[in-house]
Amino acid sequence: xxxxxxxxxxxxxxxxxxxxxxxxxxxxxxxxxxxxxxxxxxxxxxxxxxxxxxxxxxxxxxxxxxxxxxxxxxxxxxxxxxxxxxxxxxxxxxxxxxxxxxxxxxxxxxxxxxxxxxxxxxxxxxxxxxxxxxxxxxxxxxxxxxxxxxxxxxxxxxxxxxxxxxxxxxxxxxxxxxxxxxxxxxxxxxxxxxxxxxxxxxxxxxxxxxxxxxxxxxxxxxxxxxxxxxxxxxxxxxxxxxxxx
Amino acid sequence: xxxxxxxxxxxxxxxxxxxxxxxxxxxxxxxxxxxxxxxxxxxxxxxxxxxxxxxxxxxxxxxxxxxxxxxxxxxxxxxxxxxxxxxxxxxxxxxxxxxxxxxxxxxxxxxxxxxxxxxxxxxxxxxxxxxxxxxxxxxxxxxxxxxxxxxxxxxxxxxxxxxxxxxxxxxxxxxxxxxxxxxxxxxxxxxxxxxxxxxxxxxxxxxxxxxxxxxxxxxxxxxxxxxxxxxxxxxxxxxxxxxxxxxxxxxxxxxxxxxxxxxxxxxxxxxxxxxxxxxxxxxxxxxxxxxxxxxxxxxxxxxxxxxxxxxxxxxxxxxxxxxxxxxxxxxxxxxxxxxxxxxxxxxxxxxxxxxxxxxxxxxxxxxxxxxxxxxxxxxxxxxxxxxxxxxxxxxxxxxxxxxxxxxxxxxxxxxxxxxxxxxxxxxxxxxxxxxxxxxxxxxxxxxxxxxxxxxxxxxxxxxxxxxxxxxxxxxxxxxxxxxxxxxxxxxxxxxxxxxxxxxxxxxxxxxxxxxxxxxxxxxxxxxxxxxxxxxxxxxxxxxxxxxxxxxxxxxxxxxxxxxxxxxxxxxxxxxxxxxx
Numbered sequence: 001x002x003x004x005x006x007x008x009x010x011x012x013x014x015x016x017x018x019x020x021x022x023x024x025x026x027x028x029x030x031x032x033x034x035x036x037x038x039x040x041x042x043x044x045x046x047x048x049x050x051x052x053x054x055x056x057x058x059x060x061x062x063x064x065x066x067x068x069x070x071x072x073x074x075x076x077x078x079x080x081x082x083x084x085x086x087x088x089x090x091x092x093x094x095x096x097x098x099x100x101x102x103x104x105x106x107x108x109x110x111x112x113x114x115x116x117x118x119x120x121x122x123x124x125x126x127x128x129x130x131x132x133x134x135x136x137x138x139x140x141x142x143x144x145x146x147x148x149x150x151x152x153x154x155x156x157x158x159x160x161x162x163x164x165x166x167x168x169x170x171x172x173x174x175x176x177x178x179x180x181x182x183x184x185x186x187x188x189x190x191x192x193x194x195x196x197x198x199x200x201x202x203x204x205x206x207x208x209x210x211x212x213x214x215x216x217x218x219x220x221x222x223x224x225x226x227x228x229x230x231x232x233x234x235x236x237x238x239x240x241x242x243x244x245x
Numbered sequence: 246x247x248x249x250x251x252x253x254x255x256x257x258x259x260x261x262x263x264x265x266x267x268x269x270x271x272x273x274x275x276x277x278x279x280x281x282x283x284x285x286x287x288x289x290x291x292x293x294x295x296x297x298x299x300x301x302x303x304x305x306x307x308x309x310x311x312x313x314x315x316x317x318x319x320x321x322x323x324x325x326x327x328x329x330x331x332x333x334x335x336x337x338x339x340x341x342x343x344x345x346x347x348x349x350x351x352x353x354x355x356x357x358x359x360x361x362x363x364x365x366x367x368x369x370x371x372x373x374x375x376x377x378x379x380x381x382x383x384x385x386x387x388x389x390x391x392x393x394x395x396x397x398x399x400x401x402x403x404x405x406x407x408x409x410x411x412x413x414x415x416x417x418x419x420x421x422x423x424x425x426x427x428x429x430x431x432x433x434x435x436x437x438x439x440x441x442x443x444x445x446x447x448x449x450x451x452x453x454x455x456x457x458x459x460x461x462x463x464x465x466x467x468x469x470x471x472x473x474x475x476x477x478x479x480x481x482x483x484x485x486x487x488x489x490x491x492x493x494x495x496x497x498x499x500x501x502x503x504x505x506x507x508x509x510x511x512x513x514x515x516x517x518x519x520x521x522x523x524x525x526x527x528x529x530x531x532x533x534x535x536x537x538x539x540x541x542x543x544x545x546x547x548x549x550x551x552x553x554x555x556x557x558x559x560x561x562x563x564x565x566x567x568x569x570x571x572x573x574x575x576x577x578x579x580x581x582x583x584x585x586x587x588x589x590x591x592x593x594x595x596x597x598x599x600x601x602x603x604x605x606x607x608x609x610x611x612x613x614x615x616x617x618x619x620x621x622x623x624x625x626x627x628x629x630x631x632x633x634x635x636x637x638x639x640x641x642x643x644x645x646x647x648x649x650x651x652x653x654x655x656x657x658x659x660x661x662x663x664x665x666x667x668x669x670x671x672x673x674x675x676x677x678x679x680x681x682x683x684x685x686x687x688x689x690x691x692x693x694x695x696x697x698x699x700x701x702x703x704x705x706x707x708x709x710x711x712x713x714x715x716x717x718x719x720x721x722x723x724x725x726x727x728x729x730x731x732x733x734x735x736x737x738x739x740x741x742x743x744x745x746x747x748x749x750x751x752x753x754x755x756x757x758x759x760x761x762x763x764x765x766x767x768x769x770x771x772x773x774x775x776x777x778x779x780x781x782x783x784x785x786x787x788x789x790x791x792x793x794x795x796x797x798x799x800x801x802x803x804x805x806x807x808x809x810x811x812x813x814x815x816x817x818x819x820x821x822x823x824x825x
Contacts, residue, residue: 002432002439019696020726020733023634058727083727090638090723117635209441212383232683232690234676239346242502242674242681242783 004213005030007220008043010227015051017079024082031113033213035146036204039078042107044219046076049106051226058084061103068098072105077165080105085114085125085167092123092169099168108136108165115140115147118169124176128183129165130154139180141173146198146205155185251746253524255627262527264746268655270519273752277763278567278603281808282611283618284521285773288808289625290457291793293448295803297323301465301796308333310477312470315370317361318462322448327386328361329462330354332374333470341392343426343499343786346676348378350390352423352466356459357385358437358446376427377434377677385436386449387459391423391467394497398422398471401486405475408482410490413812417493418558420776420788422467424497428456443629452514452628453772460789464496465796488795489813495791498774501784502680505764506671508750509697512738516745517630518771522610523747524627528620529613530591539616544579546612546809551575553809559778567604574605615808636737638723642710645722645736648743649707655751656700657707665757667701670694682761682783700753702735775810 005026012022032039043050058080061069068091072080084102091098108129118125119140125147126139135154140147170176232238252261269275281288293299300321308314316331336351353374361369365384372379376390397411397419404411430453432438442449449455468491475483486494508515533539554572559565581596582588590613597606614621640648650657661667670683672690683690696702709729713720722740726733742748750767753759762782769777774787792810794803 003434018731018734020730020737023734058730083723083730083733086636086638086723087727090721093639120635121638209438209444210383212435212437228675230673230693231675231678232672232681232693234346234674238674238681238683238688238690239344239676242344242679 001030001034001208001213004033004215007223007227010230011223012050012079012226014226014229020083021079024080025076025078028078028081028110028113031116032110034205034208035201037109037112037149037201039110040215040219042076042078042110044216044222046107047222049074050076058102068100069103070100071103074104074106076107076110077102077105078107078110081111081114082117085111085118085169088125088167088169089118089121089123092171096172097168097170097175099166102165102167103161104163105165106163109149111165111167112138112147112149115167116145119144119147123169123171124173125167125169126176126179127165127167129162130160131162135183137180137183139176140198144198146201148197150180150184152184253520253527254746255520255524255624262524262531264520264523264527267747268751270523271655271747271749271751273750273760273763273767275603275607276750276767277760278607279767279770280604280608280611281770281773281775282522282525283614283621283808284525284625284628285771286451286453286457287461287773287790287793288805289451290454290461291790291807292622292803292805293323294458294461295794295799295805298800299323299448301462301799303469304328306469306473308470308473310474311335312474312477315366316466316469317366318465319360320458320462324447326359327446327448328357328359329459329466330357330361330366330369330373331463331466332370333466334374336392338395341395343392343424343501343784345427345501345503345679346674347426348376350374350376350426351393352463353390354387354459354463354466355381355385355389356387356455356462359384377429380435382435383437383441386442386446386455387428387430388434388436389425389428389456389459389463391425391463391496393423394419394421402471402474402478405472405486406479406483408479408484410484410487413490413493413815416490417556417812419497420493420791421464421495421497422471423463424499424786425460425463425789426499427503428459430456450629451625452518457772457789460496460498461793464494464790464793467496468494468795487815488797489815491795492792492798492807493810493813495775495788495793495810498769498787498789499780499784500765500769500787502671502682502761502765504768505761506680506695506697508764508768509699509754511632512699512742512749513630513632513634513745515750515767516742516747518628520746521624521627522614522771525614525621525624526610529617530589530594532620533590533613533617535587535589540582542616543612544582546615547575547579549811550608550612550809552811553775556812557776557778559776561779564777564779567602570602571604571608574601575608577601578605578609611808615806618805634734634737634741636722636726636733637740638721638726640722640740641718642714642720642722642725643718645725645739646707646710646714649703649710649739652743652748653700653703653707653739656703656749656753659700659704659753661701661704661753666753667698667755668757669755669759671697671754684757696734698753698755699735699738699749700751701755702732703739706732706735706739775808 008026009022012025029039057073059071088098088100111127115125122142124142128137135152137150138147251264302319304319305317313333318329320327332353355373401411551572554568668685760782774789776788778786792807
């Protein structure tokens with residue numbers, strides 16, 4: 001994991017992202033990958049977009065309802081999820097409850113590690129997003145280390161765009177639970193279809209600790225190519241910059 | 246108003262002890278004078294090995310007459326079994342290099358969990374000799390390599406083969422047969438991550454314990470290999486090396502810039518190591534009884550340390566001069582103590598601060614820790630820290646400004662417009678990612694500089710915070726971080742380090758006068774190395790485990806007094822006949 005984290009940092013640095021961004025992205029991907037949540041798949045599937053983006057720009061959008069809405073401008077949540085979550089947490093400390101909607105983002109599963117950070121701050125949190133067929137819900141209680149992740153068939157009247165992500169944070173569990181029930185709709189009376197619960201993730205994490213990770217060589221090559229761009233060509237002169245000749 | 250002294254955050258039954266101030270302790274020049282002390286990692290490791298009576302056995306020693314081949318040692322530690330695997334190779338002398346960029350070595354090794362079967366041995370044989378170019382797996386904890394000391398190895402083998410013990414005076418010049426040039430752990434090249442070692446291998450669940458143990462085993466093998474070659478060369482006359490001489494043989498080490506970024510990238514851990522050291526000192530000042538017996542002990546330790554310094558052989562003029570000054574000052578310390586009717590340790594430290602060099606001050610501190618194991622040793626359980634740099638998202642900019650002013654005054658005091666203050670950059674070379682120093686405007690790669698300029702980044706953050714505060718007061722850290730993403734990393738570092746006792750190292754690493762060697766010495770002192778032999782301002786040779794027990798000493802009485810090793814007092818003539 002340490003090695004993967006270093007490689008990812010250098011790769012994102014090589015792609016032009018700033019220090020805070022590449023630190024966040026590496027942490028998010030390693031967190032997911034080590035828990036069986038395919039963090040590297042997220043990177044692989046969005047690699048062309050990641051490569052073309054130089055830096056990320058999250059901007060505020062005015063919203064009539066008073067809720068905070070941000071435009072991620074086609075950024076990966078692996079890169080911007082942490083800073084947005086920090087914003088939700090700050091607002092929650094002030095008001096007890098806060099919600100932020102992030103538009104035009106991808107790689108939304110990458111929000112899970114940021115939810116764990118919310119919990120480490122003593123806050124309860126939930127994030128939800130959808131694709132064409134399903135709604136995804138991830139929630140975590142304060143002070144727990146790993147969120148649950150649920151997948152629910154999308155309701156017919158759900159018109160929310162498939163490129164947005166909502167994050168809600170609260171200093172009490174009750175509003176989070178109410179929101180989860182409401183989002184689950186018809187499924188709320190029965191047990192929601194769980195995709196991966198925190199225990200599963202913990203088991204996979206333990207296995208990663210013991211045995212390490214296997215990574216697609218092709219992705220390693222792509223990451224390494226990007227990472228190598230932060231390295232400096234060696235010359236006789238440069239060798240003097242490290243010790244004996 | 247004076248800044249209050251930091252207090253130890255390490256839980257203990259003595260309450261919060263006042264510690265030396267960060268402005269003194271974290272100054273890079275002072276950190277560059279630290280000496281090993283009672284809680285240095287090698288010391289802790291040796292105590293565990295000896296007290297827990299680890300069993301180290303040779304399982305395979307398949308070497309030819311030149312000492313080339315494979316060896317496996319089995320280690321039964323208190324909580325588990327490990328294997329130390331050695332591949333000893335032929336190496337042309339002209340290819341022998343201390344540089345990390347070398348690609349062949351005399352010896353390549355790995356420390357593995359459990360036993361190694363034939364299949365795994367084949368896998369290791371294909372990969373360990375390649376070092377960075379190979380690939381191993383999570384069963385491996387450490388990967389390392391070492392080269393023979395060209396001065397010593399052949400001489401020692403020849404003497405042993407001829408039935409003679411090597412001359413101590415010659416050994417004292419170098420003090421080892423092999424020199425390690427890199428010791429890798431913590432998940433590199435597919436190896437077990439620190440999390441695994443920490444969770445699953447209690448024997449090595451302390452900082453760098455597995456790495457230090459690997460060096461100990463390299464030393465062990467180096468001695469056995471030399472004896473084996475001597476025996477093969479001259480079966481009729483060869484003698485084993487005298488145990489006292491063996492103990493005086495350490496394992497050499499060459500450390501370069503590769504170690505420096507670690508100290509900057511792990512500030513919470515470094516702060517904790519310093520806090521532990523300072524807590525030990527504070528405990529002694531507060532509760533260490535300064536009896537007549539303790540004075541006598543200190544006097545003998547001062548003499549030993551002075552002799553140790555006198556026996557250091559280095560071509561480095563600055564280090565030689567420092568050693569000479571320190572040795573002379575230790576004699577002053579001794580005289581000063583002698584002339585006191587009654588003193589306490591606080592008075593000694595005050596006197597040291599006023600009268601003697603940093604080297605001497607820190608050496609006195611190290612010696613004091615040796616005198617009170619009952620106050621110091623339990624602190625070895627506090628050396629680990631969970632590292633995380635989390636933003637405190639709701640903190641207001643006014644508080645952040647105040648925080649920077651109170652914790653980073655040293656950085657704000659640096660004039661970054663002054664000539665030379667931003668003339669150096671650090672970068673990673675395409676050659677094995679080796680960190681190197683470049684001159685701004687001269688060397689290529691400035692645009693790829695490693696993010697290591699903490700002081701400058703703090704200044705940037707502070708200026709921006711002050712600018713924002715001119716227009717708005719209620720902004721939170723999270724809002725600031727979205728507005729200025731390029732400052733997010735330094736902002737969370739400032740916040741996270743404000744929760745540590747000692748914070749960041751006080752240094753401008755982009756100054757043309759920067760001495761990276763001070764960073765190296767700081768870290769090496771925590772490892773427990775001795776005999777610092779700087780080869781430039783960028784790299785240093787040193788000696789590890791000199792004076793330490795041998796594997797064959799495990800089970801015998803252990804005095805734990807092998808620090809500041811000095812030449813053993815043995816009758817060499819007598820030793821010759823005894824060994825035969």
